[in-house]
Amino acid sequence: MNLSNDPRLSTNIELTIPFHDVDSMGVVWHGNYFRYLEIAREALLKQFDYGYRQMLHSGYAWPIIDTRVKYVSPLRFEQQIRVNARLDEYENRLKIVYTIFDVASGQKTTKGYTIQVAVNEQNGEMCFASPSTLLEKLGTPS
Numbered sequence: 001m002n003l004s005n006d007p008r009l010s011t012n013i014e015l016t017i018p019f020h021d022v023d024s025m026g027v028v029w030h031g032n033y034f035r036y037l038e039i040a041r042e043a044l045l046k047q048f049d050y051g052y053r054q055m056l057h058s059g060y061a062w063p064i065i066d067t068r069v070k071y072v073s074p075l076r077f078e079q080q081i082r083v084n085a086r087l088d089e090y091e092n093r094l095k096i097v098y099t100i101f102d103v104a105s106g107q108k109t110t111k112g113y114t115i116q117v118a119v120n121e122q123n124g125e126m127c128f129a130s131p132s133t134l135l136e137k138l139g140t141p142s
Contacts, residue, residue, distance in 0.1 A: 006138075008047040009087040013040050014103060017079045028075040033110060034067070037098050040085035041114065044096065050137045058133040062094060062116040069112035080104065090138060092129055093117045 021032040045051045055062050075081060080103035089095035093115055100110035118127040118134070 009044070010084065011040065011044045011047055012082050012084050013043050014080060014082050015039070017075055017077055017081065019077055022077045026077045030069075030071065033069050033071075033075075033100075033112075036081070036083050036100065037067075037069075037085070037112065037114060040083040040098060041096055044085040044087060048137050050134060054137075056121075058131065059121050060118045060127070060131055060133070061121055062118055064114050064116050065093075066115040067113065069110060071110055073107065073109045075100070075109055081109065088113070090130055090134065090140075094130070094134075 015036060017028055021028050021035075023029050042051055045055075050058075082101045082103050084099045084101070086097050087094065088097045094117075095113060095115050097113045098111065099108055101108055118131050119125065120127060
């Protein structure tokens, strides 16, 4: 099955930068970007019914093992942003690619990705292929 056209595999969320996320210069502290990605990631996973609660009930933890953020231009207090999250890989790991845009101008401000792998909750072993429960949620053959 070709998932490239599946609308469940991409989502957009909008946020307004709160005061507690910025430094004394009014610029978002770099570590807060990961929270914005997390909000978009959870929204994306819920679209194909595999949010964190479903992951837990399926018997797998999905820790992030790699992440990258490229800061193109700073985010500022009260700026409205749109975070796009798109599932890029799913067969052996979850790779989610993110792009953050300024809502007013449409300008790209940030890009990045996260990589997660399945870990069997019973024995603590990392899986080298995504478990069938994820593939079923995506509607792909296991």
